[in-house]
Amino acid sequence: MADIISLKNRVQETREKKMAADRLRKLQAVRSVLQEAKGILTCEKCHHELDEASLHRERDPRVPYLFCESCAEEYVDYIERLQGRGDKMCYWRNRQWFDIWKRWIEYRGTIDTFLRSKEFRRLLEELKQVGPFE
Template sequence: MANIISLNGRIQQKQAVEQTQMARRKALALRQAFRCRRCSNICEKCGLEIDENELLKTRPDHDHEVAIPYRFCESCTEEYLDFIHRLQGKGKVQYYWRNDEWLETWRRWIDFQASMDRYVRTKAFVQLVDEMQRGASSE
């Protein structure tokens, strides 16, 4: 009888492993969704750290007709403005490397940001955040 393996013990052990894996997956999903997207000192496009003074300074080349809905470093701000101006038929033509593929990368990056914004507002994602907050508060 001592050699008989307890099925209940195995089932409980397997469930504990599955629960641990599920908790890890949930935490990773949250981390990926919020991966410094809302950090106030990080460029949302390239991830470069932004000096607080840089955020406050005004840009002489920004005509203020173009809203900048993202937090960018100086380089990405300049690229974003050029991207918007090119869509309007303007832009800096001397920057020959900013070609159709460059425009496409910006379009796709902006589409990705919009998609992530929609995703974090979904019922399922909000439920995940609530579950993780409840789990963290009960620990």
């Protein structure tokens, strides 16, 4: 009898461990894509922490991302260069620099598409039902 109870406990324990590992994997999947840090807002491009001043600074309406001052300036220059203008003083903003921005914007768009996918939304729903993120 004791053996059966012990076996049941072990099965239960294994199941709970598997569920905990499964939940952790799901949480990590969400964190890796949302890049959330507790209560800290960071620049979407370079991930530097944004201070109060940069959060309250008036934003250029051409910048649809949460950027630090430096990345916002680069992004605006990128857009200007797309239209054949741009800051000529910044000679290092060459074709490769241009490609970095182009690809980053594509990458960011892909993340947005992933976040809107039904599979990702299902993942968020599942995690919501189990309990709050810690």
